Amino acid sequence: MSAAHELHVQRSRTAMAHQASCLDRLANDIGRPVQFMEICGTHTVNACRSGVHSLMPGSVRLVSGPGCPVCVTAQRYIDALVDLGRRPSIVIATYGDMLRVAGAGGSLEVARSEGADVRVVTSSLEALDIARRHPEREVVFAAVGFETTAPATAAAILAARREGVRNFTVLAQHKRVLPAMIALLADSSVRIDGFLCPGHVAVIIGSTAFLGIVESFRTPCAISGFTAAQIMDGILNLAEQVACGRADLVNRYVEAVTDAGNRIAQALMHEVFEPGDACWRALGEIPDSGLDIRDAYRDFDAFDRHRVTPGADREPPGCRCAEVITGRCIPSDCPLFGRACTPVYPVGPCMVSSEGSCQAFFRYRRHEFRRNPDERRHTEPIVPAAATTPAKEGAPA
Amino acid sequence: MKPVTPVLSNGSGWERTSVPHRRRVVMAHGGGGQLTAELIEGIIRPRLSNPLLDTLDDAAVFDVPAGRMAFTTDSYVVQPLFFPGGDIGRLAVCGTVNDLAVCGATPRYLSVGLILEEGLELDVLRRVVDSMAEAAAEAGVRIVTGDTKVVARGQADRLYVQSSGVGILRPDADLGVHRIVPGDRVLVSGTVADHGLAVMLQRENAFGMESGLRSDVAPLAGLVSELLDACANDVVFLRDATRGGLAGVLADLADITGYRLTIDETCIPIRPGTAYAAEMLGLDPLDVANEGKFVAVVRAGAADAALRALRSHPLGSLASEIGSVGGTRDGMCEMVTVVGGRRVIQKPYGEELPRIC
Numbered sequence: 050m051s052a053a054h055e056l057h058v059q060r061s062r063t064a065m066a067h068q069a070s071c072l073d074r075l076a077n078d079i080g081r082p083v084q085f086m087e088i089c090g091t092h093t094v095n096a097c098r099s100g101v102h103s104l105m106p107g108s109v110r111l112v113s114g115p116g117c118p119v120c121v122t123a124q125r126y127i128d129a130l131v132d133l134g135r136r137p138s139i140v141i142a143t144y145g146d147m148l149r150v151a152g153a154g155g156s157l158e159v160a161r162s163e164g165a166d167v168r169v170v171t172s173s174l175e176a177l178d179i180a181r182r183h184p185e186r187e188v189v190f191a192a193v194g195f196e197t198t199a200p201a202t203a204a205a206i207l208a209a210r211r212e213g214v215r216n217f218t219v220l221a222q223h224k225r226v227l228p229a230m231i232a233l234l235a236d237s238s239v240r241i242d243g244f245l246c247p248g249h250v251a252v253i254i255g256s257t258a259f260l261g262i263v264e265s266f267r268t269p270c271a272i273s274g275f276t277a278a279q280i281m282d283g284i285l286n287l288a289e290q291v292a293c294g295r296a297d298l299v300n301r302y303v304e305a306v307t308d309a310g311n312r313i314a315q316a317l318m319h320e321v322f323e324p325g326d327a328c329w330r331a332l333g334e335i336p337d338s339g340l341d342i343r344d345a346y347r348d349f350d351a352f353d354r355h356r357v358t359p360g361a362d363r364e365p366p367g368c369r370c371a372e373v374i375t376g377r378c379i380p381s382d383c384p385l386f387g388r389a390c391t392p393v394y395p396v397g398p399c400m401v402s403s404e405g406s407c408q409a410f411f412r413y414r415r416h417e418f419r420r421n422p423d424e425r426r427h428t429e430p431i432v433p434a435a436a437t438t439p440a441k442e443g444a445p446a
Numbered sequence: 447m448k449p450v451t452p453v454l455s456n457g458s459g460w461e462r463t464s465v466p467h468r469r470r471v472v473m474a475h476g477g478g479g480q481l482t483a484e485l486i487e488g489i490i491r492p493r494l495s496n497p498l499l500d501t502l503d504d505a506a507v508f509d510v511p512a513g514r515m516a517f518t519t520d521s522y523v524v525q526p527l528f529f530p531g532g533d534i535g536r537l538a539v540c541g542t543v544n545d546l547a548v549c550g551a552t553p554r555y556l557s558v559g560l561i562l563e564e565g566l567e568l569d570v571l572r573r574v575v576d577s578m579a580e581a582a583a584e585a586g587v588r589i590v591t592g593d594t595k596v597v598a599r600g601q602a603d604r605l606y607v608q609s610s611g612v613g614i615l616r617p618d619a620d621l622g623v624h625r626i627v628p629g630d631r632v633l634v635s636g637t638v639a640d641h642g643l644a645v646m647l648q649r650e651n652a653f654g655m656e657s658g659l660r661s662d663v664a665p666l667a668g669l670v671s672e673l674l675d676a677c678a679n680d681v682v683f684l685r686d687a688t689r690g691g692l693a694g695v696l697a698d699l700a701d702i703t704g705y706r707l708t709i710d711e712t713c714i715p716i717r718p719g720t721a722y723a724a725e726m727l728g729l730d731p732l733d734v735a736n737e738g739k740f741v742a743v744v745r746a747g748a749a750d751a752a753l754r755a756l757r758s759h760p761l762g763s764l765a766s767e768i769g770s771v772g773g774t775r776d777g778m779c780e781m782v783t784v785v786g787g788r789r790v791i792q793k794p795y796g797e798e799l800p801r802i803c
Contacts, residue, residue, distance in 0.1 A: 097789065416789075
């Protein structure tokens with residue numbers, strides 16, 4: 050190791066230790082357990098991978114919210130997708146994480162092993178490319194994700210229309226983050242003392258989009274980047290706000306997030322999609338939380354073109370993913386975690402997805418819970434403090 | 447348009463090379479007849495030539511010294527066949543050599559089986575066999591027997607290689623997990639994750655990323671013998687960190703010995719470009735395959751000598767001590783991260799990664 054590198058390491062460890070001791074002090078000042086929620090899968094993974102949780106005091110807990118696209122996708126969508134994949138003329142193009150999520154009729158991975166044509170892509174444009182190269186096949190792109198992937202789906206649909214690619218459709222299940230955050234806050238059985246807002250989504254929708262949450266629900270919000278230091282910085286900021294009784298929107302990711310966001314991406318999204326009701330795994334139906342394909346682009350809607358009718362949802366018995374992604378419990382509280390449900394044999398969606406809370410927990414934090422069961426930290430359920438009724442109205446558009 | 451019939455008779459070079467079966471593998475190349483002989487005599491034997499191979503007998507026959515031998519086998523299906531820093535030929539020789547070397551054996555003789563897809567360009571085969579010859583010379587081994595089969599188009603992906611090898615165990619080496627005790631130090635012989643990421647980025651340039659990454663594929667027999675010459679008695683365990691990466695080896699060590707391993711992330715050597723590529727692809731570099739790195743567990747007192755020996759060899763110049771074996775009996779591998787947090791290292795699960803070896 051070079052001297053310069055050693056110095057750098059020393060500095061980052063010292064800086065982190067300093068932040069951790071500040072957090073300790075703030076936790077003391079607050080004097081009660083607090084629970085913050087991150088909404089982005091990348092935050093979930095990076096916090097676990099860099100060991101941020103191990104540096105936090107026991108009374109401050111960071112839980113995962115509904116920020117992993119795979120985890121919040123309703124099972125009926127998976128079923129529809131797998132059914133579609135089994136039809137002979139169809140090619141399913143999907144992001145890799147969706148491959149292993151099982152619905153009632155198995156997963157895309159199983160369907161593929163039985164002969165379905167399922168291809169993993171890294172972007173919507175790659176899916177469109179498959180359609181261009183195989184005009185004799187019907188290519189269906191499984192479009193999931195939040196405001197981060199929706200503009201790319203819109204771009205693919207616009208390109209397909211421009212070029213007259215007729216054999217490309219999208220089975221869209223895009224979602225908007227804000228309505229889900231508001232639904233969580235409106236639910237009195239969930240305790241959230243502050244949001245670590247999703248950095249990538251904020252890049253698109255802009256920081257001011259989160260203002261409504263702060264104003265209507267008096268819940269602190271910090272927009273944070275993705276390194277360990279940035280995540281810790283965001284948590285520290287939230288703790289400071291709680292300690293001082295403030296509820297502000299703080300943008301700690303100014304290098305990427307502007308007030309207004311990415312207007313080009315917003316325009317693409319607006320051109321092709323319109324807000325519509327959507328069904329979230331764990332959260333149920335939330336008004337205006339989805340993005341429906343506008344009538345003008347119905348030709349590219351796979352639900353329409355291939356007459357797909359989603360069935361009913363049925364959660365795997367015993368699975369507590371729904372509680373995990375709403376902050377009601379942590380993965381190790383689930384009786385299946387690490388026993389019946391592991392990344393190799395996942396039961397619930399949070400264990401399937403590489404950004405899922407359960408998988409991140411299993412991969413990077415399992416030792417905290419295997420070493421000595423009596424030593425467990427963070428296992429007391431954090432319940433809402435004496436019935437604080439959140440403001441009812443105020444959903445920002 | 448009139449169909450073009452290949453002209454065989456006039457003997458000039460142009461017509462000869464324009465005959466399809468002279469440029470590409472055809473089914474008859476695997477038929478055991480004249481074309482098979484042409485393939486072996488024209489391409490394979492001249493490149494790998496040595497007295498044992500040249501007899502072209504059904505089996506290679508050779509003397510061995512008294513003692514113990516190591517025997518290993520592996521198959522190679524990497525896609526693409528050529529990647530920055532190596533190709534399937536070099537990989538097949540190095541992979542087998544390294545499996546022998548980390549058992550404490552001096553690799554001696556290799557076999558090579560080639561499965562060719564109909565239509566494979568013979569030039570590709572030439573390049574691959576050239577590269578095998580070069581790697582074998584580098585490793586000090588001979589390819590003494592082999593086999594070639596051709597399968598119909600679509601039944602294989604261009605070219606697969608199967609190789610086995612034997613080596614003579616060094617009498618002074620005693621390697622095995624059973625010898626690991628608390629206090630032992632864990633070393634890695636150089637930078638991690640270079641092979642897997644170089645191959646992934648090269649594959650059809652799937653991610654549209656330009657990178658200067660190169661695979662680390664290399665024969666490790668020389669580096670291992672350097673280490674064992676310096677402190678054979680104090681080296682208790684060696685394993686090359688191929689599929690499953692460094693994480694796979696460390697998690698296995700903790701699991702099998704039952705001891706707690708503690709690793710310091712800042713001591714794990716990784717090239718900045720590799721770390722960046724892993725970040726972009728959402729991969730943990732510790733999970734990514736290497737083809738020229740091994741993990742060594744040595745007695746604490748010999749750690750410095752072992753590091754000196756490794757660093758004296760060009761393939762081990764960035765060797766580093768990354769952690770130690772502790773007395774806690776929970777079979778966990780814990781890592782102190784760059785920022786001072788703690789997390790566990792586990793075996794990767796075999797995710798959606800392209801074929802990398």
